[in-house]
Amino acid sequence: MRHFVIVGILVIVLAVLTYVGLNAAGLMPVPASAQAVPIDWLWNLQVKAMSFLFALIVVPMLYSLLVFRRKKGDTTDAVHVEGNTTLEVVWTVIPLVVVLGMAYIGAQNLGETRRAAPDAMVVNVTGFQWGWSFEYPEYGITSKELYLPVNKQVLLKMTSRDVIHSFWVPEFRVKQDLVPGRITELRITPTTIGDTYKVRCAEICGTSHAYMEAPVVVVEKVAFDAWVTEQQALAAEAGQTPEGRGLALVTANGCRACHSIDGSAGVGPTWFQLAGSEVPLSGGGTVIADDAYLKESILQPQAKIVAGFEAQQMPTYNFTEEQVADIIAYIKTLK
């Protein structure tokens, strides 16, 4: 009996210490969305449960190891206890009730994170290898950054142009995959103003998966409106010249995730001083990078592969003739 009392006390002490220690270590990032609140609450409940169960198993084990350790020279067996059906039933039924309760709480909790606001702002999110594009259909603008007004729910309608990606801002907690060929949805209500958040792709998507990040900026409503106006003006201006339209296309399609514009090495060949140069091809030979070659390489990337880039698979894009001409016009400015 003495053993059980000591172990019982130690279990409680260790459980409390574990819980306090884990919380002191700083488990979750700063919460910055309404959805983070129920998730952090449930997580905290689970940390308590984990701390208790940890102590419940570890304390009697270590206690036995220290107290019931085989004495030197003792070769006899220990007590013959085969089992105890009551105990077995107890430690089957209690966990059963606990996990069913946890599942019920979990379902309620999930419901809270999915609660829809009727006036949510829609943002169409497109993921691609390797970048993000955010379209605001209400305002007719497209951005590389996700600008959000604080305390207003945003409904992200997401799709992917190539492979599966996953939208995740750690401070917002919730996560959702982007699947090619369909639209998936995610609701987020940012609650804390800040410009250091990033959406980070959480599903492996190829070579530059690690760098598939985009800034997320949460601002006051006033600042958000100002940003929208500014973006609308910039878009109107860029549409005036072929190079401007080309740059916009290149940006929206994330080309520069692979193709550098300053000659530095990348996943794909650099565009710096590309136009008019002599390009070595995989399989031997070279080709002059004239308009015809550039057009072919944009529309049929696998037609001619540059030496050293055999393992790369550039996706095929369906640009119009004008769009291709605009992009080539932009590439020609990179001298």
Added chain:
Amino acid sequence: MKRKYTVGSGLLFLLIAGVIGYFIGLGIDALIMTNVRWTAPVPSAFALLFAFTAFFFGVYGYRGITRGLVYQVVWTLIGGFIVTGIRAAMGLPVFGGFFFTEPAWVFGALVGAVAFLFGVGVMDDWVKWARGMDTPEFHEDEPGWEKYLGVSLDHKVIGIQYTITALFLISVGGIFALIFRTELAASGLQFLNVGMNLFGQNGPQLYNTLMSLHGMIMIVSILLGIAGIINYVVPLLVGAHDMAFPRMNAFAYWVSVPAAVLLLMSLVLGGFDTGWTGYPPLSVKAPVGQQMFFLGVFIAGWSSILGALNVIATVVRMRAKGMTAMRMPILVWASVATSIIALTATQLIGLSFQLVMFQRLFGMGFFDPAKGGNPVLFQHLFWFYSHPAVYVFVLPGLGVISELLPVFVRKPLFGYRWVAMSSLGIALVGFLVWAHHMFTSGMNEYLRVPFMYSTLLVAVPTGVKFFSWVATIWQGKISTPTPMLFVLGGIIVFLMGGLSGPPNATVSVDLHLHDTYFIVGHFHDTIFGGFVFPFFAAIYYWFPKATGRRMNEFWGKVHFWLMTPSFLILTFGMMHIGLLGMRRRIADYDPAQGFDTTHLILTICAFGIALSVLIFLINFFHSIKHGEKAEGNVWNSRSPEWQVPSPMPAHNYETPFEVVGEPYDYGLPGSKYVEFIPAQGGKH
């Protein structure tokens, strides 16, 4: 005079053939590609194949595994050239960036794998039977180590073959992990950068390949490791003279060897960047290495399925007299539970990978939305195996824990029936939880809730095991030689994995945890606690049975005390930064997230683990010849295999035994588990 083969001559051959293969490959590459690329895939592929084959030639001569590998290399080329010829006749492109085109590689690899089986000789008896010829009954292998490199029908030899192959693959997978772990020690790309190029891959691509291969090579090594333990131990525990189907047993082992070769080939043939899960559409776009990976897993699956069938047949049909279901050693229960899963679920991963292979080869649009396919369907098929597979990995290990605990605490296993049934319970519930890997995948949102319920239910039978273990230890007379240390370490580490599991099962919290380092830490805890620690425990424990010598106790303890803290810090660190936003499967991380220090510590811990495993390997191979003699009942166990002298003779028990009591009645005076039936003047 018979030639003397040694490891030294093997290494010499490896070196020479590697260089020759490299230059042949370089020549071919130069012919096809018209420019010389020193680090290109083709020379590396030839160097790898030649070196690997020549090593075994040097060690063993042209027979057994060497002949299998030669067949595999030659027939891979023949198969490749057949398809290449057909393509030439059809006017299709003949050669690609990897010498053969993808269809030629796939067909060649398949033909090569089948040819390996004929070359190694595991098909010999069946071929003879098909021709109407008789084969002599298998009697006994030649003494010495050479039997391990050729086909043997002795379950003990096959068990050791499995174990050694598993240890080899664990080392390979571990080295891959060390390479990318070193890259992760600081943010930014240090040596796996965009500028470097090896096997046709730049740094981040090579990172992805190594990371993906680490996953799958470790999984295959686990499957082989548990097959090793089960093959060696289960027939001894049930009192059988061998497995039910010895030829199929040998086949199941040998089919895993060409599979391992294919997995390694994927590294040099452009690699692949999908992680071990191979999700399309990414896996549809990856280089030809992806196909070698799919094919390797597909073929390894045969090993798992046929091995499982054999275990079930052996346990059902070949138990000793008096061994009723409730008197079977607990490890036998665990082996049956794990075999039921492996027998019935492995097909699904083979199928899902095969569908992607066909999508790549024939343009079938199973997972291509443009053709009406569905990428999420793959995830369902894949996880229908790959979640239960986790229980395939851990159930035998948990069985080893339950099997060894009573021996070292000198008390019966607490609640034997409940522990036995909990293995079956985990196996059955394990089939109904797969979609918890897909809470963020875009599958029907409401389906997530029933899968949360079913997943949390796994905690109940797992809890039964923990409580039973604690109750077994309680008031036991505990001694802690090396096997027991690994048993206790396994319990603690598996507890960490178990406790970090339920948060992933509750959907809302998992929306944060999914695809982060938290998950990586969680499953490394479950796999180390459920497989790695018990695997080492089993090796230390049954080593004397196999060799008649025991492994060095001091170095065993060094192994344990180096590995355990390193590993615990490693996974705690992983979970810590995972919660804070460290994603899994990334080659680099944002320095602004402040993970640099933690990652450096994690890398140091990884090297600590590697060093401890190196110590283990040296101890293992050294002790085979130089270990302290241990021919009796080393651990004072009641189990039948320890009632006869070590090492075990070829056909196991000279006289059959009868079960006359409970397996774990330690502390009950005068009780016995087995009694040997006096010989009736039989053939032995």
